[in-house]
Amino acid sequence: MAKMIQWEKLRAYCQKIIMTFGIPEDEALVISDCLVDADLCGVESHGVSRMTIYTKRLETKVVSPIFKVEAERDYPAGLTLNGCNSMGMLVGKYAMEKCIQRAGVNGSCFIAVNNSNHYGMASYYVNMAAQAGMIGLSGTNAPPNIAPTGSYKAYVGTNPIALCAPTDGEPVLLDMAPSVVAMGKVILAAKLGQSIPEGWALTKEGKPTTDAELGRQGTVVPIGGPKGYGLSLFMDILSGILSGAQFGPHLGNMWNDFVNPQNIGHFFCAIDISKFTDLETFKKRLSQMVGEIKALPKNEGIAEIFLPGEIESRRRSERKAKGIPMEDVVYEELRELGKKYSVEFAL
Amino acid sequence: MAKMIQWEKLRAYCQKIIMTFGIPEDEALVISDCLVDADLCGVESHGVSRMTIYTKRLETKVVSPIFKVEAERDYPAGLTLNGCNSMGMLVGKYAMEKCIQRAGVNGSCFIAVNNSNHYGMASYYVNMAAQAGMIGLSGTNAPPNIAPTGSYKAYVGTNPIALCAPTDGEPVLLDMAPSVVAMGKVILAAKLGQSIPEGWALTKEGKPTTDAELGRQGTVVPIGGPKGYGLSLFMDILSGILSGAQFGPHLGNMWNDFVNPQNIGHFFCAIDISKFTDLETFKKRLSQMVGEIKALPKNEGIAEIFLPGEIESRRRSERKAKGIPMEDVVYEELRELGKKYSVEFAL
Numbered sequence: 001m002a003k004m005i006q007w008e009k010l011r012a013y014c015q016k017i018i019m020t021f022g023i024p025e026d027e028a029l030v031i032s033d034c035l036v037d038a039d040l041c042g043v044e045s046h047g048v049s050r051m052t053i054y055t056k057r058l059e060t061k062v063v064s065p066i067f068k069v070e071a072e073r074d075y076p077a078g079l080t081l082n083g084c085n086s087m088g089m090l091v092g093k094y095a096m097e098k099c100i101q102r103a104g105v106n107g108s109c110f111i112a113v114n115n116s117n118h119y120g121m122a123s124y125y126v127n128m129a130a131q132a133g134m135i136g137l138s139g140t141n142a143p144p145n146i147a148p149t150g151s152y153k154a155y156v157g158t159n160p161i162a163l164c165a166p167t168d169g170e171p172v173l174l175d176m177a178p179s180v181v182a183m184g185k186v187i188l189a190a191k192l193g194q195s196i197p198e199g200w201a202l203t204k205e206g207k208p209t210t211d212a213e214l215g216r217q218g219t220v221v222p223i224g225g226p227k228g229y230g231l232s233l234f235m236d237i238l239s240g241i242l243s244g245a246q247f248g249p250h251l252g253n254m255w256n257d258f259v260n261p262q263n264i265g266h267f268f269c270a271i272d273i274s275k276f277t278d279l280e281t282f283k284k285r286l287s288q289m290v291g292e293i294k295a296l297p298k299n300e301g302i303a304e305i306f307l308p309g310e311i312e313s314r315r316r317s318e319r320k321a322k323g324i325p326m327e328d329v330v331y332e333e334l335r336e337l338g339k340k341y342s343v344e345f346a347l
Numbered sequence: 348m349a350k351m352i353q354w355e356k357l358r359a360y361c362q363k364i365i366m367t368f369g370i371p372e373d374e375a376l377v378i379s380d381c382l383v384d385a386d387l388c389g390v391e392s393h394g395v396s397r398m399t400i401y402t403k404r405l406e407t408k409v410v411s412p413i414f415k416v417e418a419e420r421d422y423p424a425g426l427t428l429n430g431c432n433s434m435g436m437l438v439g440k441y442a443m444e445k446c447i448q449r450a451g452v453n454g455s456c457f458i459a460v461n462n463s464n465h466y467g468m469a470s471y472y473v474n475m476a477a478q479a480g481m482i483g484l485s486g487t488n489a490p491p492n493i494a495p496t497g498s499y500k501a502y503v504g505t506n507p508i509a510l511c512a513p514t515d516g517e518p519v520l521l522d523m524a525p526s527v528v529a530m531g532k533v534i535l536a537a538k539l540g541q542s543i544p545e546g547w548a549l550t551k552e553g554k555p556t557t558d559a560e561l562g563r564q565g566t567v568v569p570i571g572g573p574k575g576y577g578l579s580l581f582m583d584i585l586s587g588i589l590s591g592a593q594f595g596p597h598l599g600n601m602w603n604d605f606v607n608p609q610n611i612g613h614f615f616c617a618i619d620i621s622k623f624t625d626l627e628t629f630k631k632r633l634s635q636m637v638g639e640i641k642a643l644p645k646n647e648g649i650a651e652i653f654l655p656g657e658i659e660s661r662r663r664s665e666r667k668a669k670g671i672p673m674e675d676v677v678y679e680e681l682r683e684l685g686k687k688y689s690v691e692f693a694l
Contacts, residue, residue: 073622073623073624075453075454075622076423076424076453076454077423077424077450077453077454077455077456078450078453078454078455078618078619078622078623079454079623080623080624103424103425106422106423106424106425106453107422107423107424107425107426107456107457108424108425108455108456108457108616109424109454109455110454110455110616110618112623112624135584135585135589147643148640148643148652149652149653150643150645150646150649150651150652150653151640151643151644151645151646151649151652152644152646153643153644155639155640155643163581163584165581165584165588172580172581172584174574174577174578174580174581176571176574176577176578178574180571206646223570223571223574223575224523224527224570224571224575226653226655227521227523227570228570228571229655230521230523230655231521231523233519233521233636233654233655234510234512234519234521234655236636237482237510237512237519237633237636238482238618241512241629241632241633241636242482242618242620242623242624242629243623243624244624244628247632247636248636248639248640249639269455269457271425271457271585271589272425273589275420275422275425276420276425276426276427276459276589276590277420277427277459277589277590277591281591282588282589285588285594286584286588289580289583289584289588289594289595292502292595292596293495293498293502293595296494296495296497296498296500296502297498297499297500298497298498299497299498299499299553302497302498304497305495305496305497305498306496306497306573307580308573308576308577308580308581
């Protein structure tokens with residue numbers, strides 16, 4: 001039976017744990033907010049279940065607890081930032097804020113970031129752009145878990161692409177791994193001892209499997225074969241090759257390397273709608289599109305047609321009201337962290 | 348038996364036909380070059396098999412033969428262009444050139460275009476960026492042929508996303524419809540009286556089919572279900588909603604409406620690599636990535652691992668040397684066009 005956890009309590013508890021590494025209150029809030037928002041949206045793979053690995057990386061100092069960002073090249077609509085091995089969420093929020101500010105002047109802005117770390121759920125950053133009346137685009141690279149078409153050996157990560165645009169109501173938000181499922185879901189299933197459906201993952205020899213642990217050691221299946229592999233490759237080109245970060249199999253491993261920084265790369269892009277058309281017109285037209293899609297005739301057995309991000313945003317509202325259901329194993333991990341870092345357990 | 352056609356002859360012949368509509372020599376060359384390049388790459392669905400419909404649209408003046416582009420909003424890294432119902436290739440080439448020029452000053456540039464027409468193969472434009480030492484990104488909307496997840500009714504098009512980046516050798520180039528196959532392939536199969544594999548398309552009632560004609564009237568299957576539908580939706584948001592063009596089912600039909608302009612939207616983005624890192628470093632690192640992927644261990648029965656765009660670029664070289672194989676039905680259509688527009692048949 002999953003426990004129901006109040007989201008602000010969860011966020012405050014995680015924030016306190018993060019602060020034990022000397023991270024200031026406001027920065028710790030950004031990190032915990034990003035994690036808890038993933039749980040609110042039902043993306044548990046990118047939620048507080050990551051607290052154990054994040055804190056271990058801070059404790060071993062393989063990730064720097066000191067937030068620092070340096071501009072390496074700086075143009076009005078193009079910026080390369082060095083994340084100085086800081087926490088990925090802090091780097092990500094900073095970069096998207098910068099993007100929004102520059103786009104507000106010049107129409108759009110593209111930022112490439114090197115020397116960063118896992119930045120959580122890409123949605124978090126593109127949603128910032130939509131809140132500012134802009135279209136947001138972001139991606140990141142990640143250690144390899146997709147094999148290029150024709151090989152069984154992982155080379156590119158399940159590098160996500162995320163896009164978000166504002167409407168009169170909730171934004172339309174697509175945040176997708178270029179694989180049938182995110183590797184995070186396979187990892188979570190392995191952690192919970194659950195099996196996975198066939199078609200999600202392959203063993204490291206390239207054979208189909210329903211064993212989450214074997215899938216975790218192997219690769220996930222890209223959507224549309226070479227298309228998913230190609231999308232993932234380009235997320236790495238934009239995140240890793242362009243920024244000067246590591247790429248492909250040269251990225252450090254988050255789970256078992258506590259000596260070498262990962263040197264992850266991200267990219268961020270903001271497009272200021274008001275520089276292209278009237279923002280109100282844009283929102284009205286996109287809301288019309290949303291309404292028309294929701295009103296389409298449904299397949300047999302389908303109760304509702306959803307827009308990208310709609311299920312997550314609805315879940316966020318529900319979970320803010322009713323609590324976040326949490327698996328026992330995650331709950332116990334969080335309790336352990338409190339003990340370890342002398343923070344009173346308050347969930 | 349397919350005939351083998353010399354590519355420059357084909358391009359010159361198409362150019363001459365296009366010029367009969369009063370289109371200047373240099374502009375007609377852009378249009379014919381874009382079509383022939385698709386045939387060279389093996390993307391026949393976007394090649395000279397489209398000459399009949401393109402010329403019919405010029406003849407009926409539903410597409411304007413006069414090339415004109417007007418800037419509606421103009422910022423250093425953000426531009427909205429009105430394509431003035433000109434030929435899509437002319438608008439596309441102009442927009443990407445503008446993008447490249449602006450990115451060369453400011454780091455990146457994003458351009459949204461309204462009131463345009465079918466612009467052929469998206470590869471053509473992103474490749475221009477790579478030739479200029481930049482990363483190119485482009486997309487377009489198109490009349491509906493993908494049903495949102497949960498419905499059987501088409502709402503979004505097989506709106507492509509194209510990305511291209513330069514290496515020391517051939518660029519890496521991804522140009523993909525967010526569907527298992529491009530609708531163009533189903534259309535071509537229908538034209539050639541061929542059947543299609545199951546899993547490509549659904550009838551207009553949402554049932555699987557291998558009949559290309561029924562598939563053409565129905566929808567194509569998005570990759571990764573909601574992911575492909577979501578990608579397509581965002582290509583329309585960036586191309587149609589942002590630019591002020593039409594979107595979704597409101598786009599005019601290219602094949603059977605010769606009265607109302609389609610009002611198609613595109614977007615273009617160029618990212619000047621030298622503003623982010625050294626161009627030589629970028630090319631070297633991307634070439635390293637390419638080399639590593641090509642050297643991965645292969646699945647049983649696989650002779651070679653390919654990068655996105657590699658098959659097409661290799662085919663281009665081969666076909667430039669040996670000729671473009673052309674189906675009889677397309678060959679005869681081209682002969683007919685020569686007769687119709689009084690251009691000496693020279694293939």
